[in-house]
Amino acid sequence: MIEVGLTHFLVISAALFSFGIYGVVTRKNAVMVLMGVELILNAANINFVAFARYGNFGLNGQIMALFIIILAAAEAAIALAIVLNIYKTFAHVNIDEIDNLKE
């Protein structure tokens, strides 16, 4: 096996990203969709940190990762509030059945 380098981390990140998208696309439950989104964000984070380690950018990558984590926290809070509202309105959170805008 070759020595662990930048590419390894990028491949892991790509795989996590794909899982995230798969989750977002296939799950019916809104909370599950949110989990997929978190996976995607984490994948992006790995990329940032990896480039910060192997690239010539100093700590900027890590700072960006930090900001993404903060944004993810905010996003999760808002999204869950919305999910709760959806639940109040429709009595379920299956987003494939929520297509009122279609009409």
Added chain:
Amino acid sequence: MNVYDIIFYLFAAITLASGFLVVTVKNIVHSAFYLLFTLFGIAGIYVLLGADFIAIVQLLVYVGGILILLLFGVMLTNKITDVDIKTGTLHIVPAVIGVGIFWGAITSILTSTHWKSLPAENIEPTTAQIGTLLITDYVLVFELLGILLLIALIGAATIARRDKE
């Protein structure tokens, strides 16, 4: 194959395996727990990448905060009588095909590209430097994020509030 590599493959395996399970198991609570392992694995990867502060933040915010929040979401949006909380699936076939091709394409691009790789010689603690950067170069972003969090907090509270009847 040194210790570093072994630890890397260990974490990578944990991350990918639990990540896969997150999006495939039917029980939502289970998948939330798998997400926990995924996040742990990612934190380990951060440590391997020399980002100690990020790793700690990952544990604190994601595992301690967001995951709990997600679990709350699961609990609050399912009827308590459901014994096992399941989720349906859809678009399996197009998703598998699309994501498969996507993953293949990205991975092939990543591996075939020759990345300029200049790893730093020695890994230093980053917390102090990040702290300095946050209140110098990134101070505006930092403040804005503070405001954003406040707005998100208020917004979330407003949206989720029960209507006055």
Added chain:
Amino acid sequence: MSEILLINLSILILFLPLAGFGVVILFGKRFSKLYLFEQGIITLAFILSVIVAVVKLSSYVNQDILFAFTWIDFGNVPMLGELKIDLGIKLDNLTVIMLFVVNLISMLVHHYSVEYMKGDAKYNRYFAYLGIFTFSMLGIVLTDNILMMYIFWELVGLSSYLLIGFWFEKDSASDAGKKAFIVNRVGDIGMFIGILILFATYQTFSFDAIYEKISMGIIPFDSGAWLTAAGILLFMGAVGKSAQFPLHVWLPDAMEGPTPVSALIHAATMVAAGVYLVARIFVMLTADAMLVIAVVGAFTSFIAASIALTQNDIKKVLAYSTVSQLGYMIMSLGVGAYAFAFFHLVTHAFFKACLFLGSGSVIHAMHHEQDIQKMGGLRRKMPLTYLSFLISTLAISGIPLTSGFLSKDGILAGTLAFGSLTGHWLIPIFGFTVAMMTAFYMFRLVILTFHGEPTDKHKFDHAHESPRLMVYPLVLLAVLSIFIWYTPNPLAPNQGWFLSSWVKTPQTVVPQDLRFEFMQSTETGTGIVHSEMYEHAMHWAHYPAMILSVILAGLGILLAFMMYQWKKISPDKFAEKVKPLYNLSLNKWYIDEIYQSTFINGTLILSNFLAWFDNTIIDGIVNGSATVTRLFSRISGWFDNYVVDGFVNFTAFFSGFIGLSFRRIQTGKVQTYIVFVIFSVLILIILL
């Protein structure tokens, strides 16, 4: 106390009333006691202004304190060069005295209104308006540049509008508010053009910078006429705000507002802003501009005094007397008696505010009866009001031992000197006539209101002295109308500290050939405003003016007593004899009617003509073209129906067909869309 502290204090004084306005207007509906907050704030502002005035007049009496900062920096503008707008405040003696006067009267009116306005539905809002008025008035006083002055000028106009129309349920009040606002705009246009002329020439708004450049010989368009024009245009702003002829018509109508407001705005402070403006621009006035100002002032004071002779509404009499006294001040500035004009501004502010508050007290006691023919005998019922009213009346009539005597005498001496130096004798003649008429109509007012027998028995029985909170401002203001505050010698205003050390006539900066002869100096560059010739004339005029004015005032008073107290001369018969003049005065020289038939009807006629033009000519053209259009329409309609519609229908059918086929894709489900996105991205990747 250091200079910077003084500056900070005055900025605090400026913004305190604004804070009061903001708080009271926003929360006044919820907390009915919030007016107390405004009371406290204005009292605090007054105390601070006393501190500022005392420190400035004792430690920095010969030194101006300046503070300025750059508001907008345009950088290097093509064709104009470096352009920036500075804002700032300037504390000179004029400013701090005005600061004191405005805050004092504002505070007294605030306290007075607590009782006067009791029970009004918009109680809190009233105090909020008083707050914003005080803020904008202080802004005018403090500013060091003409742009800020213009801004606060308009703010003052706005707050005056709000307060005149305070009882907007009454048509007359809301009309009076609108009238005041519109008439003021006429003057402000002139002022605005004047500002633009100055800015175009000097690229700065600051008074000091402009005067410095004028004294260096730089004048607009290199022509003295333009400098004169700039001065007169700026003066137009004062004509509007200080209610000078021909724009004086709004002030008497403004008496529709609450009486304390009339005391604050339309007697003591806001209308004095015009005089203050002219005093500020005094050094850049050319001889021609000063002559115009003097004539306008003299004519105004005459016309207003003659109207006041016959009015029967207590507030109307006072309103016209205000116009007349403002005309005095303007005239005094026009003849170069700068210091006396400002002196009169201050003394007039006190005694006129006292008169208005006194009339408010009477109106309050008489249950909103304003007709002096229905009053009488109130002396016994309201002794304190009567006494303070009487002292103020003596002051405005120019009787020795009062403040009004000092300032009025100075103004009359100034006009007399001016007449002897330039040959414009009409101005002093107007001045002295007005002095006599003032004494007459003011004593007519006092006698009809307070002396004699009550004419309305019912209302008289219910009359009573006003509450303490309303009486104390009256007494305080009456005390301030005594000479002792201004000079130790009641016959010689020049020996007092007010004129000898606080207010001095500034040096004019106008080029030599544009000055009056008596203002020219042998030295080159900046010269003194009072040449020896002028000093001499002033000295010569001092005693004749004093004696003449006292005699004339005494005659006026005597006449008033003869007519109304002892009934030796019947006013009715006298009026019958000079019927045309009497009617002219009673109907206010028909000025409102003239405006009605010229400007207002002119506008209406023009509007009607334009409406007719629209209806026949333009509509004719429109209709003609419509006919032609219809013809075309018919042809193109046929074309549309068969050719275009066929095409359109085909397109619609085609679109519908496509839509039907694609409709299935639009599921309304987010995840389906994401799948599409993924495949699109894939296609992109592969293509790239």
